[in-house]
Amino acid sequence: AQKITQTQPGMFVQEKEAVTLDCTYDTSDPSYGLFWYKQPSSGEMIFLIYQGSYDQQNATEGRYSLNFQKARKSANLVISASHLGDSAMYFCAMREGMLYQFYFGTGTSLTVIP
Amino acid sequence: GAGVSQSPSNKVTEKGKDVELRCDPISGHTALYWYRQSLGQGLEFLIYFQGNSAPDKSGLPSDRFSAERTGGSVSTLTIQRTQQEDSAVYLCASSLVRWGYTFGSGTRLTVV
Numbered sequence: 594a595q596k597i598t599q600t601q602p603g604m605f606v607q608e609k610e611a612v613t614l615d616c617t618y619d620t621s622d623p624s625y626g627l628f629w630y631k632q633p634s635s636g637e638m639i640f641l642i643y644q645g646s647y648d649q650q651n652a653t654e655g656r657y658s659l660n661f662q663k664a665r666k667s668a669n670l671v672i673s674a675s676h677l678g679d680s681a682m683y684f685c686a687m688r689e690g691m692l693y694q695f696y697f698g699t700g701t702s703l704t705v706i707p
Numbered sequence: 708g709a710g711v712s713q714s715p716s717n718k719v720t721e722k723g724k725d726v727e728l729r730c731d732p733i734s735g736h737t738a739l740y741w742y743r744q745s746l747g748q749g750l751e752f753l754i755y756f757q758g759n760s761a762p763d764k765s766g767l768p769s770d771r772f773s774a775e776r777t778g779g780s781v782s783t784l785t786i787q788r789t790q791q792e793d794s795a796v797y798l799c800a801s802s803l804v805r806w807g808y809t810f811g812s813g814t815r816l817t818v819v
Contacts, residue, residue: 597749630810636796637710638810684749693738693757694766695808697749 595619597685599698606675607706613660614670614701616685625689627668629659632682632700641683644668675705709733711811713799719817720789728784728814732801736809739782740802741774744813745795753797756782789818 598617606612618627629641644652644659652659660669672679685698712731720726732739741753752766756776767773771789776782786793796813 628808635812636716636798636815637812638798638800638808640808686750693740693755693763694752695740695742695750697742699749 595698596696597687597698599685599701601701602699603702603704605704605706606672606679608677609674611671611673612675612703614672614683614685614703616668616670616698618666618668618685618687620666620687620689622689625687627659627661628686628688628695629657629668629670630684630686630697631679632684634681638684642670672703677705677707679703680705711799711801711809713797713811713814715814716812717815717817719819722791722818723788725785725787726789726816728786728797728799728816730782730784730799730801730811732780732782732799733803733809734780736801736803737779738802739776740800740808741782741784742798742800743768743795744798750798753784786816789816791818794818 625646627644631639642652642654642657642659644661651661656673658671682700682702684700686695714729737758739756742750744750754774755763771787774784794817796815798813800808800810802808
């Protein structure tokens, strides 16, 4: 079974609108961390936001927020007020317990339309 | 440097040749990771170095792949007798704390 599933290969959003990128995960470990990374055309992976499995509140970082629904095993990324510069690939990832290895999804390509 | 530096940024090589990819992590970061990203795929874990401990090589896809980390800093990923399926972007990341990964910009390898 896939550890991380991103079902949206491509998304479009109007500039200044909000967009939600979906991510579901699969783990039996009660302790895990969920991450979102942005990969612009330059190729670099940029850390956006982190959610721990025991965190009570949904993580927020500026225009990014993580809609964490533990029972559904989903960790959707919400980008508010999209900019043209938000156009990129977005990857959801997970680490389990004390392990160091990341499991990445296949990514969602986001295009912001002026 | 301020970030993780990878070189070369692009590499085109003939099938059967050996290639070396270099990663210079953030100074002081004890952990270093190599990942591979094939077209349309997620990131595939290759190898992990932590301080002076023996590296975890469990993600290396074949014995043609090897990696070293000298002096706990710079790492070199070597692919011997390259095959076309080795074509991918190879990403290096380093971290000091458990979740604070910083990735480099990657090396795009094309085997022709």
